[in-house]
Amino acid sequence: MLLEQINQPNDLKKCSVEELAQLSGEIRQFLIEKLSVTGGHLAPNLGVVELTVILHYLFDSPKDKIIFDVGHQAYVHKILTGRREQFDTLRKYKGLCGFVKRSESEHDVWEAGHSSTSLSAAMGMATARDLKGEDNRVIAVIGDGALTGGMAFEALNHIGHEKKNLIVVLNDNEMSIAPNVGAMHHYLGKIRSDKTYKRAKEELESFLKKIPAIGGALAKTAERLKDSLKYLVVSGVLFEELGFTYLGPVDGHDLESLQDTFKQASQVNGPVLVHVLTTKGKGYSPAEADSHKWHGITPYKIESGQVVKAVGNPMYTEVFSEAIIELAEQDSRIVAVTPAMPSGSGLLKFAARFPDRMIDVGIAEQHAATMCAAIAIEGLKPIYAVYSTFMQRAYDQIVHDICRQDANVIFAIDRAGFVGADGETHQGVYDISFMRHIPNMVMMMPKDENELRHMLKTAVDYNDGPIAVRYPRVNGVGVAYDPVMTPIPIGEWEVVRDGESFAIAAIGPMVQVALEAAEQLKREGLNVRVINARFIKPLDGAMLQQLAKDRLDLIVMEESAQMGGLGSAILEYYAEHDIYDMRVKLMGIPDYFVEHGSVKEQRQEVGLTVEHVMAEIKKMKPRIRTRAK
Incomplete structure (x- = not known):
């Protein structure tokens, strides 16, 4: 297999265009097989195979900066930059990240899990390049869905004004996660479908080239004529009005067309927008038929496209x-x-x-x-x-x-x-x-x-x-529904288990963790009060006052950032009300970014488990109870 010989982008440069086509097919098959086991963002990556191959074939990463908007479209990039052998660990704990990650590779020059950031990043890198006197290329790959984000328009406006040398690749597959909406989507559709403008422009340029010498007023007239043609046939021509040289649309699965277009883009002085038309899910019929469903997918059966779903309570x-x-x-x-x-x-x-x-x-x-x-x-x-x-x-x-x-x-x-x-x-x-x-x-x-x-x-x-x-991204606990939905008094907490040894105030899934810990601690002679602190704001002041009167040491459990979270709010309450003899232990997410893995593994890492809360309670010696009069 050709794919097994590609371990770094430089290996691509030895290939012919025919071999790149073979390689693209092998990459698609590789993705389909690997993601059937791990799950992941299949359809977006199947759509950018040829595009990513050509970018690494023509440009010199990491000297040339290839920036992927969002990052979930970068699996092909990861394969071509030395991470093919790690794909069995994709999105697993301590394994390969599903997004671009700078600590993984020198070729990952920008991290993004949210859309519409790539153009601002490209402008920043182009600015830094020029200030340092360097000559590398900067290429930003952004989808048509991400282009609806306001930040992308801010960057387009600035790039066009500053006239920096950079290439914006508009990956146009008519989809983001859901089908795209809005005026930009319809504008791009007009460009996609308009062959008249492209043909008329080519005919005019061919005619002008036949004139021996075009200069002065005639040259200006020719340019105005071409501009008029743009407005006559394609209303707007937005990108060129913003200061970009517009190239396209080009078939994003035609390697020769892509190669010719990017070579042309590299010769242009100033910002260039290359409009590439791709098919999301390309090469795998279930993903092509429903790219919305297959944008991010759980493990599946390759032959049928049937998704392997775990049986459980509703999400x-x-x-x-x-x-x-x-x-x-x-x-x-x-x-x-x-x-x-x-x-x-x-x-x-x-x-x-x-x-x-x-x-x-x-x-x-x-x-x-x-x-x-x-x-x-x-x-x-x-x-x-x-x-x-x-x-x-x-x-x-x-x-x-x-x-x-x-x-x-x-x-x-x-x-x-x-x-x-x-x-x-x-x-x-x-x-x-x-x-x-x-x-x-x-x-x-x-x-x-x-x-x-x-x-x-x-x-x-x-x-x-x-x-x-x-509410969380997990299955429910399997309780029956009350026949009628009724409002809850604002700010009212709920004692779901009584006890006089310690108290746990928890929210969301942590309530179930606290209940399980309390049940196990009861066997050891400790009766723990469990509170469903369901209102994060406003707090239940009456219940917090009662905990102080009962002299109950309190543990606060939340699957959220500990700094500024529910626990912080409770400490603020006691400080504001001059209650200084409460012992409060906070159990939340520490001050660092928790990486990918299963939710169970993430909770284990930060100590939000039954075992951890039991250990914390055992460290705290129950105080002598002297009920306030």
């Missing part, structure tokens, strides 16, 4: 999906908004049932947040369904537009806590720390799927400002 996302449909049947004010995550956020069924009340804004978290504020101010009930890690991108809008205006926006924060194989760029562990300190915000997290339903009802009925419900 919290599924519970959310069913509950908001039920609530929307009763309340016509409910509108669902998502930034390009209708499937991942559980909104496809809602969209089918209420197409007019479902809004997918594309990869535009900031826009979604501000739009939700305006929808709420006009008297409706927007539910902003978003992953915790992506909501970070809208922090200013949450502060300035939602909380400051006290808008009745409901945040449905999915993937709150550890996310397993997606790793450090996707961990949903920071939203408590960056949201609970904002005035007017209410935050809650359920201990089980039944409580999630009641919290969603609580959020819909709440009319005093923004309210957030956060």
Whole structure:
């Protein structure tokens, strides 16, 4: 196999174009086989095989900087840069990361798990190159979905203004995770389909070349004529107006066309945009037929494309999906908004049932947040369904537009806590720390799927400002649902197990961990009170006061950043109320980025397990109980 001879990008340069075609086929087969076992982002990588091969064939990585937007489209890049033998460990604990990672390889020059950052990074690297007097190339690969992100437009504007030498590769497969939406998508569609402009431009250029000498006014006239032709046939010509030389569209699976186009791009002085048309899922019929489903996939059977699913209780996302449909049947004010995550956020069924009340804004978290504020101010009930890690991108809008205006926006924060194989760029562990300190915000997290339903009802009925419900990327615990969703009193915690030796205040999945630890400790003569601290803000002051009166040492468990989390809030409460004799132990996620692996392995690493909480309680000697009068 040719693939076995490719261990570094320089090995590609010995190949003919015919051999590169053979290599591309072998890479596709390699990905299909490996990911059938590990799972991962299959469809995006099948679509960029030839593109990645040509980039490494023509350019000199790592001297030349190849920057991948998002990073989940970089499996081919990893294969070509010496990591083929590690693919059995893909997305596993201490194994190969599913995204570009600088500590893995010198060829990984930029890390990204969130979209729309590559162009700003390219501008930064091109600026640094020029300041240092170097001559390397900078190439940014961005998808048409990521191009809807506002940050990408900011970078395009700046790059076009500064006229830096760099290449932007627009990987246009008409998809991000979900089908793309918006004006940019339709604009690119017009370019894709317009053969008249390309043919007319070629004919005009051919005619001009036949004129022996074109200079002065005639040259300017010719340029104006070509510009007029652009506007006549393709309205906008956005990229050239922004200062880029536009090349394309080019077939992203035609190696010779790609080679010719990138050679041409390398000769241009100033920024170039190469528009490459690719097919997401290319070469594997199930992925081509449904690239949405196969964007990120669990293990599957190669022959049939049947996904291997673990049998278990419904995921919290599924519970959310069913509950908001039920609530929307009763309340016509409910509108669902998502930034390009209708499937991942559980909104496809809602969209089918209420197409007019479902809004997918594309990869535009900031826009979604501000739009939700305006929808709420006009008297409706927007539910902003978003992953915790992506909501970070809208922090200013949450502060300035939602909380400051006290808008009745409901945040449905999915993937709150550890996310397993997606790793450090996707961990949903920071939203408590960056949201609970904002005035007017209410935050809650359920201990089980039944409580999630009641919290969603609580959020819909709440009319005093923004309210957030956060829930994890795990299966529910398997409890029965109450027949009717009923609101929970704001700020009221719940004692789920009584005890007089110690107390554990926990949120989300940590409640079950605390209950299991308490059950085991009971056999050792310790009766532990377990509290479902379901409201992160506001806190249950009455219960915190009671713990102090009962002189119960308290352990706080949360699958979120310890700094600024629930435990910090409890310590702040005791300090504010001059309660100084409480012993409080915080158990959360330490001050570092936790890498990919299973959720179980991630919890073990940071000490959020039954064994760890039992060990902490055994370290703390119970105090003599003198009940306050």
